Amino acid sequence: xIPEQELFAPGHNACAGCGPAAIARLILKATGDNIIxxxxxxxxxxxxxxxxxxxxxxxxxxxxxxxxxSVASGVEAALRILGKADIPVIVIGGDGGTYDIGMxxxxxxxERGHRITYICxxxxxxxxxxxxxxxxxxxxxxxxxxxxxRRSIGxxxxxxxxxxxxxxxxxxYVATASxxxxxxxxxxxxxxxxxxxxxFILVHSPCPVGWGFDSALTVEVSRLAxxxxxxxxxxxxxxxxxxxxxxxxxxxxxxxxVQRRFKHLFTSEEGREQIELIQAAANxxxxxxxxxxxxxRKVKVDAS
Amino acid sequence: MKLNxxxxxxxxxxxKNKTGHxxxxxxxxxxxxxxxxxxxxxxxxxxxxxxxDKICIIDYEYCKGCGICAHECPRDAITMEEERK
Amino acid sequence: MTMGTKRVMxxxxxxxxxxxxxxxxxxxxxxxxxxxxxxxxxxxMVANGELEAEYLKVDAEFSAASVVxxxxxxxxxxxxxxxxxxxxLMTEVLYNMAGMRIPVVITGMNRSxxxxxxxxxxxxxxxxxxxxxxxxxxxxxxxxxYNTHIQAFKIGEDRDILLPVLxxxxxxTISHTFEPVETFPQEEIDAFLPPYNPLYKLDPKEPVxxxxxxxxxxxxxxxYLHHQVMHHAKKKVEEVAREFKERFGQDYGGLIQxxxxxxxxxxxxxxxxxVGTLKDAVDEMRxxxxxxxxxxxxxxxxxxxxxxxxxxxxxxxxxxxxxxxxQGYGGPLTxxxxxxxxxxxxxxxxxxMAGLGGxxxxxxxxxxxxxxxxxxxxxxxxxEEPEFVNxxxxxx
Numbered sequence: 001x002i003p004e005q006e007l008f009a010p011g012h013n014a015c016a017g018c019g020p021a022a023i024a025r026l027i028l029k030a031t032g033d034n035i036i037x038x039x040x041x042x043x044x045x046x047x048x049x050x051x052x053x054x055x056x057x058x059x060x061x062x063x064x065x066x067x068x069x070s071v072a073s074g075v076e077a078a079l080r081i082l083g084k085a086d087i088p089v090i091v092i093g094g095d096g097g098t099y100d101i102g103m104x105x106x107x108x109x110x111e112r113g114h115r116i117t118y119i120c121x122x123x124x125x126x127x128x129x130x131x132x133x134x135x136x137x138x139x140x141x142x143x144x145x146x147x148x149x150r151r152s153i154g155x156x157x158x159x160x161x162x163x164x165x166x167x168x169x170x171x172x173y174v175a176t177a178s179x180x181x182x183x184x185x186x187x188x189x190x191x192x193x194x195x196x197x198x199x200f201i202l203v204h205s206p207c208p209v210g211w212g213f214d215s216a217l218t219v220e221v222s223r224l225a226x227x228x229x230x231x232x233x234x235x236x237x238x239x240x241x242x243x244x245x246x247x248x249x250x251x252x253x254x255x256x257x258v259q260r261r262f263k264h265l266f267t268s269e270e271g272r273e274q275i276e277l278i279q280a281a282a283n284x285x286x287x288x289x290x291x292x293x294x295x296x297r298k299v300k301v302d303a304s
Numbered sequence: 305m306k307l308n309x310x311x312x313x314x315x316x317x318x319x320k321n322k323t324g325h326x327x328x329x330x331x332x333x334x335x336x337x338x339x340x341x342x343x344x345x346x347x348x349x350x351x352x353x354x355x356x357d358k359i360c361i362i363d364y365e366y367c368k369g370c371g372i373c374a375h376e377c378p379r380d381a382i383t384m385e386e387e388r389k
Numbered sequence: 390m391t392m393g394t395k396r397v398m399x400x401x402x403x404x405x406x407x408x409x410x411x412x413x414x415x416x417x418x419x420x421x422x423x424x425x426x427x428x429x430x431x432x433x434m435v436a437n438g439e440l441e442a443e444y445l446k447v448d449a450e451f452s453a454a455s456v457v458x459x460x461x462x463x464x465x466x467x468x469x470x471x472x473x474x475x476x477x478l479m480t481e482v483l484y485n486m487a488g489m490r491i492p493v494v495i496t497g498m499n500r501s502x503x504x505x506x507x508x509x510x511x512x513x514x515x516x517x518x519x520x521x522x523x524x525x526x527x528x529x530x531x532x533x534x535y536n537t538h539i540q541a542f543k544i545g546e547d548r549d550i551l552l553p554v555l556x557x558x559x560x561x562t563i564s565h566t567f568e569p570v571e572t573f574p575q576e577e578i579d580a581f582l583p584p585y586n587p588l589y590k591l592d593p594k595e596p597v598x599x600x601x602x603x604x605x606x607x608x609x610x611x612x613y614l615h616h617q618v619m620h621h622a623k624k625k626v627e628e629v630a631r632e633f634k635e636r637f638g639q640d641y642g643g644l645i646q647x648x649x650x651x652x653x654x655x656x657x658x659x660x661x662x663x664v665g666t667l668k669d670a671v672d673e674m675r676x677x678x679x680x681x682x683x684x685x686x687x688x689x690x691x692x693x694x695x696x697x698x699x700x701x702x703x704x705x706x707x708x709x710x711x712x713x714x715x716q717g718y719g720g721p722l723t724x725x726x727x728x729x730x731x732x733x734x735x736x737x738x739x740x741x742m743a744g745l746g747g748x749x750x751x752x753x754x755x756x757x758x759x760x761x762x763x764x765x766x767x768x769x770x771x772x773e774e775p776e777f778v779n780x781x782x783x784x785x
Contacts, residue, residue, distance in 0.1 A: 002346055010351040010366035011318035016326065017370035021349035036591045038459070045600075048318065051311050051607060054598035055318040059591040061462055062600030064485055067455035070447065074415060074459025074467070075591060077443035081414045081465055087593055105455065108448035182346045208370075216371030216384070219347050307610055309551060310490030311603060312589045315596040 002186070003029050012055040013047040017215025019179050019205035019222065020044045020121040024092060026182050027119060030189035033058055035088055036075055040068030040102055042094030043128045043207075044121065066101040068093045069109035069118060076114045088193045090117045095136035096126045099160050110169035110198045117192040120162065121205040131210040135160040138230070139281070140274045141261045143210075148264035153274055158281065166200040167236050173199040174236040179206065180223035181233065184245065188235065204231045212260020224255040229282035232289045246293045249286055252279045323350065327369030329384040335359050337381035344373035344382065390638045393571035400531040400563035401426030403570040404496055404556075407538035408468050409440045410578040411494075414585075415460035415467040417445040417453040421475040422508050423560035424498040428470060450475035454482035454495070461486070461493045462599055464590040466542065470496035472560055476514045477502060480521070486553050487522030488615065489599055492545035492587070494538060495523075497557040498564050499661065499712075501746045509747025510560040512661065516713040516721050518690075522615050524554040524622055525690040527660035531568045533641040534558045537687075539582060540629045546585050550622050557689075559662040561747065573637055581636055619691040626688050644693035646685040647700055649675060653682030655762040656704040656736075657755065658697075658726055660686045663710055663744055670755035681759050686722065694729035701726070704736045706762035710743040710750070710778070719775040737765050740775035754778050 007028035014021035020043055028035070037060045039045045045062045048055040063071040068091045076089045098106060098120040109116060125143045126132040133143040133155050142154040166174045173195040177185040185203060192199035206221040208214065213221055225231035226245065230252060233245035253275060256262040265271035286292050340358030352367040353360050360373070360382075374382040398406070404427050408416070416435070418428040434440040443465075445456045450471045457467035471479060476497050486493065497515040501507040518525060524544060528534045534556065541554040558564065589597050603611050627643035634640045648668050650656055657667045664685045674681050684700050686693065701707050707730075711720025718724065723740035730738060741758055744750045758778065764771050 002342065004354070006351045008351065009316040009318045010363070011321035011323055012350075013321070013323070014349060016349075016368035017372055018349045022347055022372075025349065025351055026346070033596075034593045036463070036593065046602065049598055049601045050318075050321075051307075051601040051603050052305070052313045053317045053321050054313055054315060054601060056598050057315045057596060059593055059596040060598050061459070061591060063455060063458060064481060067451060067458075067482065070452035070455035071459035071462075073445060073447075073452075074417065074456035074461075075463045077415050077445055077456065078460035078463035078465035078467075081441070081443045082463070104448050105452050108452050112445065112447075179347075214371070216375040218349075218370070218372055219376050307607060307614060309588060309614075310488065310599070311601045311611055312489070313598045313601050315598065317598075 003032070007033055007057040009055045009057055011053065013050070014043070015209050015215070017208045017218045019123060019207055019218050020094070021047070022218070023121050023179055023185070023203050023205055024048070026186055027090070027092060027189050028058060030186035031088065031090060031193065035090060038063065038068050038072040038075060038089070038091045040091070040093040040097035041065035042097050043123070044092060044094065046128055065097050067105050068097055068102055069105040072116050073109050073112060073114050076116055088117070090119060092119045092121060095120060095122045095124060096134045099135045099162050107169065110166065110171050113197050115197060117189065117199040117201060119189070119201045119203060121203050123205045123207040123210060125210050127207050127210040136162070140265060140278060142264060143261065153270055154264065163200065163202050167239055170239060171200050172197040172238050176202045176231070176233050178204045178222045178226050178231060178233055180219050180226055181245070184233065213258050217258060221255070221258060224250070224258070228252045228255045229286040229291050230255060232285050232291055234289060241289065244289055244291060247291050248293050249291070252282050322365045323368050324365045327367060327387050329369040329371060330364070330387045331362050331367065331369065331371070331373050331382045332385050333360055333362060334381045337379045339379060341378065343376055343378065347372050347376055391573055391577045391636060393573040393637065395569050395571045397567050397569050398531070399426060400534055400558065400566055400568065402430055403531040403535040404538055404558065405430035405434065406572050407535045409434050410572070410575060411539055411542050411582055412466065413442055413468045414465040415443045415445070415457060417447055417456035417469050419447055419450045419453045419471065419475060421450070421472045423500055423564045424470045424472040424475065424496065426564060427496060427498065450478040451482065454479035457493045458482055458486045458491055461491045462591050464585065464587055464592070466585040467493045469493065470498060472498040473500035473502050473514045477517065480517065483518060483521045483523055483553065490551040491553065492551055493553045494541045494545060495553060495555050496538070497555050498560045499557055500560040507746045510562055511745045511747065512557065512712040513714070513745070515555060515557040518555055519721065522552070522619065523690065524552050524626070524688070525557065526554065526688055527557045527686065528563065529641060529662060529664045529685065531563055531566065531570045532639065534563055535570055535572065536633060536639050536641060539578060540633055543582050543629050544622065544625050546587070547625055548588050550618060550625055551588060552618065552622065557661065562662040577636070581633065623691050623693060642685055642687045644688040645696050645700065646687060648683040648685065650682030650684060650700055650703070652680055653703070654680045654705045654766055655708065655759050656682050656684050656701055657708050657710065657758065658684045658686060658722065659710040660689060660722065661712060663712060663750055666750055666752065667755055670752040673752055674756060674759060679759060692725055692729070697726060697729045698733060701730060702733060702735050705766040707736045707738045708741055708758050708762050709738060710741045710758070712744045714742055714745065723775065739765065739771070739773070741778050742775055743778040748779055750778060
């Protein structure tokens with residue numbers, strides 16, 4: 001049963017169909033109200049915390065962009081010394097505050113072994129400032145700083161593999177999740193809170209405005225990311241991948257073609273090649289992580 | 305209301321901000337088709353859906369009309385209609 | 390009045406002793422010269438169980454400031470220390486916690502900033518905190534450092550104040566110098582400094598939102614409130630210093646401290662360890678009949694403008710010794726002192742850059758400064774531009 005209690009109140013200023021808003025609500029349904037939340041700067045923080053119009057029904061703090069993990073470390077240390085270590089601490093931060101500017105602080109939080117669940121809602125660019133690329137922006141995606149042009153196919157680097165970086169820190173619980181599978185997401189959040197040590201959950205969070213799709217398709221797009229193998233959903237405990245969400249792989253085009261940020265791939269000659277590269281990356285995920293329900297089945301790019 | 309120390313504020317004040325007027329499309333529930341499965345409730349980014357007596361009830365005070373509920377409903381029980389202002 | 394125990398110790402140990410006496414609960418630090426000894430002494434105290442605290446060794450000063458920000462917001466008394474570049478790296482967090490009204494105590498173990506690289510003391514690092522909205526106290530010696538750190542918690546944590554407090558202490562001159570320091574029994578410190586009990590904290594029992602967004606209709610009003618509190622903090626700084634004096638017999642001043650200013654024609658103004666040298670120089674010059682005194686500015690923010698006016702308006706010439714420089718204008722302290730005396734028929738203010746990057750300021754140098762001041766008093770024209778004391782003009 002999903003609890004009815006709303007700890008992430010309506011009336012926030014998220015865009016219609018916002019993935020991170022839906023995710024924040026589900027996270028708090030999983031944690032319940034005995035929780036402290038720290039959110040570094042980002043869309044979620046901005047649309048939920050106008051003075052006196054806070055959406056947070058739980059204790060919540062927004063410090064700065066790059067220090068979510070270190071402020072949360074201080075919160076957790078304080079709870080320990082105050083004899084209140086039974087209150088769990090989570091961070092909910094975007095990809096900019098996590099992959100990029102908050103990376104040092106996150107590494108420190110992992111390395112020091114704090115009992116904190118760090119949840120990154122990954123909408124794959126700086127949406128709050130108007131869709132600039134981050135190191136979480138996927139290959140070939142157009143953003144306002146990686147526009148498609150005569151000399152550009154969009155983002156020219158592959159997405160940083162942050163979950164793998166967390167695993168490399170010997171973080172005992174690392175998981176990826178998707179808005180499309182809310183029970184899985186909530187279970188992972190709940191499970192994380194029982195783990196002794198740092199935990200990291202990466203949640204793929206579609207953005208209708210930044211990715212360019214109809215607001216009704218937020219869940220659909222996040223489902224397609226998973227089903228194409230571009231967003232592997234898994235759990236890694238103590239460095240070992242222990243659970244993988246199995247898919248019947250669909251061609252990456254199904255995911256790409258519904259988004260404006262990949263539109264140029266379908267309207268340009270070089271786009272064809274790029275789609276093949278993206279398909280190859282998805283195939284590699286599928287093989288390496290064993291994502292396919294029917295291993296061995298090849299996914300062909302629809303040439304039409 | 306006087307401003308508080310350090311801009312610290314109370315919980316859940318956003319409920320004062322009725323976002324329903326943002327809507328240009330309005331979800332309409334067909335009570336015959338809805339079986340109250342709760343999928344729409346789960347996905348709603350604006351906490352604007354409740355399941356009461358196995359029927360989903362939309363809170364039009366906050367619903368921004370994104371259409372996720374209509375798109376995700378497995379029984380096509382929700383349709384988006386143009387908002388009449 | 391409580392009698393303490395006098396021991397010879399390093400300035401860094403005096404600070405560590407104060408942090409221990411304050412029963413700090415969360416410490417976070419990142420090593421940088423000359424702050425390191427404080428970080429090490431505290432680590433030792435935690436390691437051998439003398440101090441019951443969580444000590445977080447972090448990835449950068451930015452994180453050190455962030456950790457204590459988070460822990461203080463959760464209700465634990467919190468402390469960090471740094472120097473030079475490390476303090477600069479903390480800057481963004483300091484603005485943030487001052488605005489959020491989170492009281493922590495930070496030692497700024499003063500050191501110059503790059504470039505050129507220098508590990509020598511001056512105030513170039515902490516002077517940049519001027520507009521952070523923190524309370525900023527500058528100490529004169531190790532005893533002052535001990536006293537002031539304990540007072541800092543009491544000032545900052547007061548529910549009418551709720552602000553972070555910077556205690557600036559000159560690197561090397563204070564941090565690495567051995568001096569006799571009187572420390573006081575724990576129960577007496579406890580009686581002076583009650584446990585930290587914030588107005589708001591991160592607590593599921595009473596959830597609040599910290600770090601909300603202001604808009605054009607209320608941002609300036611929040612700034613006004615913060616400014617009002619800084620103003621109010623002047624009284625608190627005085628009050629706490631007075632209580633400390635009554636209880637422990639220690640007097641290093643409140644907002645300011647006057648030294649032989651009563652009949653002084655020339656008053657020297659400075660902050661930090663330079664004040665000790667100035668006092669010695671004044672004693673020497675007094676012996677030959679020079680009417681000179683010292684005004685120590687202990688509290689740089691809130692700036693004690695009225696108190697400064699009261700003292701300086703009696704003098705004929707004022708010499709401000711700045712241990713930092715605002716390139717393109719001059720000494721930050723001079724600028725503030727001049728502003729405090731503006732609209733007054735007051736003394737002329739001369740500005741001196743002194744002791745930057747650990748440059749010696751000797752009693753002889755102070756005598757030179759006073760000679761220049763006397764020329765002004767006698768109506769002899771002098772160069773009114775800031776004077777760089779003890780410059781080697783051959784290399785510039």
